[in-house]
Amino acid sequence: xxxxxxxxxxxxxxxxxxxxxxxxxxxxxxxxxxxxxxxxxxxxxxxxxxxxxxxxxxxxxxxxxxxxxxxxxxxxxxxxxxxxxxxxxxxxxxxxxxxxxxxxxxxxxxxxxxxxxxxxxxxxxxxxxxxxxxxxxxxxxxxxxxxxxxxxxxxxxxxxxxxxxxxxxxxxx
Numbered sequence: 001x002x003x004x005x006x007x008x009x010x011x012x013x014x015x016x017x018x019x020x021x022x023x024x025x026x027x028x029x030x031x032x033x034x035x036x037x038x039x040x041x042x043x044x045x046x047x048x049x050x051x052x053x054x055x056x057x058x059x060x061x062x063x064x065x066x067x068x069x070x071x072x073x074x075x076x077x078x079x080x081x082x083x084x085x086x087x088x089x090x091x092x093x094x095x096x097x098x099x100x101x102x103x104x105x106x107x108x109x110x111x112x113x114x115x116x117x118x119x120x121x122x123x124x125x126x127x128x129x130x131x132x133x134x135x136x137x138x139x140x141x142x143x144x145x146x147x148x149x150x151x152x153x154x155x156x157x158x159x160x161x162x163x164x165x166x167x168x169x170x171x172x173x
Contacts, residue, residue, distance in 0.1 A: 035145050036138055037071035040097060040123065043136070044081075046165035049096055049119050050158045057082050059095040063111070066101035089114055100124045100134070108132050112153075119158045130172040135159070139170070148172045 044058060052058070062069050062085040072083045086092050089111060100111060102125045112133045115122060123136045130137035130148035135157070137148040149169040154161060 032145055033066070033068040033071040034075070036125065037068055037075040039138070039145070039147065040068075040072065040099065041075045041079075041081075043097070043121070043123075043165070046162040047121055048160040048162070049121075051119065052096060056080075059084075059093075060097045060099065061086055061092045061095040062099045062101070063089055063092070063106070064101060064104050066099065066103075068099060068101065094118075095120055097121045097123060100126075100129070102126045108134060117156060121154075121157075121159055130170075136169075137172075141170075146170055 040060065058079075058081045060072060060081060060083045062072070062083070064087060065085065069083060069085045072081075076083065089106060092098065096119075098111075098115065098120050100108065100122065104111075104126075108124065108126065108129050109132065112122065121135050123138070124130070124134040125138040127137075127139065130139075130150050133150060133153045135150055135154045137150075139146055139148055147169055148171070149161065149166060150172050151161075151166075152173055
C-alpha cells in the first residue's frame with residue numbers, strides 16, 4: 001500500500017509539473033483533457049464505492065459533448081472501464097463517475113438534484129461547482145491543474161475518499 005501511495009504521489013507530481021507546459025489557450029480555458037482523464041483514471045484507486053468490487057466493469061459517464069471522452073478512452077485502453085457519452089442525463093444508467101463538462105447546458109443544481117443520494121462521484125470543471133455541491137471539481141491555480149473536493153456533498157452519497165487523495169485536494173464546503 002505504501003508503494004502504491006508513493007507511485008500515486010510521484011505520478012501526481014509529474015502531472016502537476018506538466019501543467020506548466022499547457023498552451024496559453026488551454027490555460028485560459030482550463031481544458032487540458034488528457035491530464036484530466038489521467039486524474040479521473042487515478043481517482044478510481046483512491047475512491048471507494050459501497051457496492052463496487054474490482055471484478056466489475058467500472059463505468060464512467062460523460063454528460064453532453066466533451067473532449068475528455070476521447071482522452072479517457074486513450075487513458076483507459078485495455079482496462080476494465082466502460083466510458084460512454086450521453087446527450088441527456090435521463091439516459092445515464094448506473095455509473096461510478098459522472099463527468100460534467102464546463103459547457104454543459106444543464107444547470108449543475110439540476111444535475112445534483114437528479115443524482116442526489118446515489119453513489120455516483122460527480123466531477124465537474126466549472127469554477128464554483130465545488131461550492132455548489134459537485135463532489136470534485138477541476139480548477140486551474142498558478143497554471144497548474146488541481147482538484148477541489150466537497151466532503152459534505154460526498155458524505156451524503158456513500159462514497160469514500162482515501163485520506164491520501166484528500167491530502168492533494170483543495171477542500172471546499
